[in-house]
Amino acid sequence: MAEKSERRVKLEASLQEDPSDTFLRYGLALQCLREGDVEEGRARLLALIADHPDDQVAAYQQLGQSYAETEEVDAAASTLRTGIAKALARGDDHAAAEMGQLLDSLD
Template identity: 60%
Template sequence: MADSRKSARRLALEESLAADPTDAFLRYGLAMQCLRDGEVEEGRRMLESLIADHPDDQVPAYQQLGQSYMDEGDADRARIWFTLGIARAQSVGDLKAAGEMQGFLELFG
């Protein structure tokens, strides 16, 4: 997507992130904005990078990755991310997130 076509929100996030590239909150926000803007592959890459850098602190990133694949009908990849996310959520004591992802897994039967 050319800069002229990027949303104002995305441009603001990119500018803030340029000032502090290690800010996990901004990285997550930018990844989510990419998903909303239809830049799904870029958003997924950003979420995967965030998980790689901060696996214990980014339980929502696992869920968002799973949902992005579920939205496209890719049940196999969605299952992978939800399963990884459930394990991570349980390991850090986030039972609410684990339960939400378990609910998504159950939609697949």
């Protein structure tokens, strides 16, 4: 893997100061994905979801998108279906609709 970006290093440092900060955890996961560190990014999203299964709708969406990008259709579909249910339970129709469109594109 390439050298870590300055942004990623800063996110990691901030997260060491406050490991419970869900915003930082999500941001670092996305930065890992952006940098091509898919395994690390997915692991961070999965950990965030495990710790906050009902509150991290965006994590489901990003994880589902990551699986879709690598044509892991079953994992993408499962993640997106769960994310849609969580979004609807929170009243987040917009996120549910976005995930629904991505889910439909998998067929």
